Amino acid sequence: MRARTRTTFTTATALATLAAAGVVVSPRLVVAQAREPYPGYAAYVEQALKTWKVPGTGIAIVRNDSVVFARGFGVRELGRPAPVTERTLFAIGSSSKAFTAAAVAMLVDEKKVSLDAPAATYLPGLQLADPYATRELTVRDLLSHRSGLARGELAWYGSGFDRDEIVRRVRYLQPSWSFRSQFGYQNIMYIAAGQVVAHVANTTWDDFVKSRIFGPLGMTSSSTSTKALDPQMELATPHATVNDTVRPVGAWRNIDNAGPAGSINSHVVDMAQWLRLQLGRGSYGGRQLISARMIEEMHTPHTVIRLDSAARVLNPDTHLQAYGLGWFLQDYRGKLVVQHGGNVDGFTALVAMMPEEKLGVVILTNMNGTGLPTALMNKLFDLHLKAPARDWSGDLYARTLAAQARAKTAQQRLEASRVRDTKPSLPLAAYAGTYADSLYGDIVVREQNGKLSMTFGPIWRGELEHWHFDTFRTKFDTPVLGPIPVLFRLNAAGKVDEMVLDMAGVVTFKRRPDPAPAAANNR
Incomplete structure (x- = not known):
């Protein structure tokens, strides 16, 4: 991986570009990078990329309302020379959630939405399995991960359902915890929050974000859908580790149906403007886009998050963690950190701020599920605070390797x-059929040439490999998902009655009755 010379861009160029687009800009939009603001940081990033085996990353740093650093490192795709620059596009995944919270905040400012009103006020079709939770669930609950529901990811991840249908089907997702009793990360609730925006503003979540956030911030390269991407654009290629080797994983994953929870694509120069808005307490370029009160509301703890071993692996020095509205909140060396990461197949992102220091950083990578952004965030914060030197990259990578070794042992x-x-209890043809779940839809199992295969939604397809007895395993055609156990259950009559799929949680699909044979024609 070859090193690149530092990318330098001037205030005049940036201002001219945005002025031409009709964007109100601040003279502090970008500063010329005459010198590295945190000496040694770029070299540290270069070494960390090699340690973590990440092909490339884009990083921007905002300090005192100025973009003091914006640069790409590494390559867009392994085996190809095109470098990552500060304008290389990445998927930001769940870092999109803060945009949805901001969209809701704008409607609160306009007195069109109340955070403490029942969500069903704005989404009349919204219903949970628990009638009490349906009645009491507020917009604030949608944004703070305390609905009592586990993820239910298959309702959107590859299902083919649109946003309204996903929200309609959430009534079939059984609660995992008591309502508001604990933190439970929940993408479907963010899809619902995005639909609140769409229904109240009489538009789509996508168009609202484009017109009310991307436009005023000059985020002209950012989008809410992979459909907006063109091969001629400066695109990063998604990567993942497959059989201990990092390799490209194909096309960008389209997750438009979960847009409010994670579909935004951007580069670090655009994302730096988002940081400036947040650090500026809702003000950007002299315009108050979101009230300072609502920025504070988003950065205020709403749901306590229990610190477990996984959290301590990423940040051993954290004492407290919570979720605000669209942001994770934690302490770091006595300072508040407001941050949100994101993962979409082949990409990992992190957007983080230390508001008391007027400091923010965005780190975008073309690698699936990597801890590199957290290491680089911690290193930057240490340099800014002049804290004792610590090799966060080496430390967290060693902890990650240990966790991987434990997973391999398991x-x-x-x-x-x-x-x-x-052997299976029955001939393979007896397992073929359609298996249904009210929340997730249908899975179709077929038998052909002595093999079983299954199809879920418009994109998931895989062969079923016999494991033992009536348990099989499937591998969908994406390297970011591992083998998935599939268990067939027989009823008292000895016929296949259910299929249990262990993918993002255990789900039981009930076999639909076989269609009745067509009646013979009367002669």
Whole structure:
């Protein structure tokens, strides 16, 4: 991975570009990078990319309402020379949630939405499995991950359902915890929050974000859908580790149906303007786009998050963690950190701020599920605070390797538990059929040439490999998902009655009755 010379761009150029687009700009939009604002940071990033085996990253730093650093490192795609620059586009994943919270905040400022009004006020079709939760669920609850629901990811991840249909089907998702009793990360509730914006503003979430956020901030390269991307654009290629080797994973994953929860695409220069808005307490270029009161509301703890071992791996020095509205909140060396990461197939992002220091950073990578952004965030904060030197990249990478080793051991134990030389209870054709779930829809199992295959939604397809007894495994045609256990259950009559799929949670699909044979024609 070759090093690149520092990218330098001037205030005049940036101002001229945005002025031509009709954007109101501040003279502090971008500063010329005469020198590195945090000496040694760029070299640290270069080394960290090699350590974590991440192909490329874009990083921008905002300080005192100025973009003091914006640069790309590494390459857009392994094996190709095109470098990542400060204008290379990445998927930002769940970092999009803060945009949805901001959109709701704008409507609160306009007195069109109340955070404490029942969400069903704005979405009359919204219903949860628990009638009490349906009645009491507020817009604030949608944005703070305290609905009592586990993720239910298959309702959107590859299902083919649109946003309204996903929200309609959430009534079939059974609660995992008592309502408001604990933090439970929930993408469907953010889809619902986006639909609140759409229904109240009489538009789409996408158009609202474009006109009310992207436009005023001059985020002219940002989009809410992969459909807006063109091969001629400066696009990063998604990557993942497959069989211990980092490689490209194909096309960008389209998750438009979960847009408010995670579909935004951007580059670090655009995202730096988003940081300036947040750090500026809702003001940008002399315009108050969001009230300071609502920015404070988004940055205020709403749901306590219990610190577990996973959280301590990423930041061993954190004492407290909570969720605001669209943002995670935690302490770091006595300072408040407001941040949100994101993952979409082949991309990992992190947007983070230390508001007391008027400091923010955005880190976008073309690698699936990597801890690199957290290491680079912590390193930057240490440099800014002049804290004792610590190799966050080396430290967190060692912890990550240890976690991977434990996962590998668990996988080996699973392999050892396999009962060899068993056969399915029935001929393979007996397992073919359509299996349905009220929330997730249909899975179709087919038998052909002595093999079973399954199809879920418009994109997920995979062969079923026999594991043991009536348990199979499938591998969908994407390297970011591992093997998925599939168990068939027989009823008292000895016929296949259910299929249990362990993907983003255990889900039981009920077999639909076979269609009745067509009646013979009367002669």
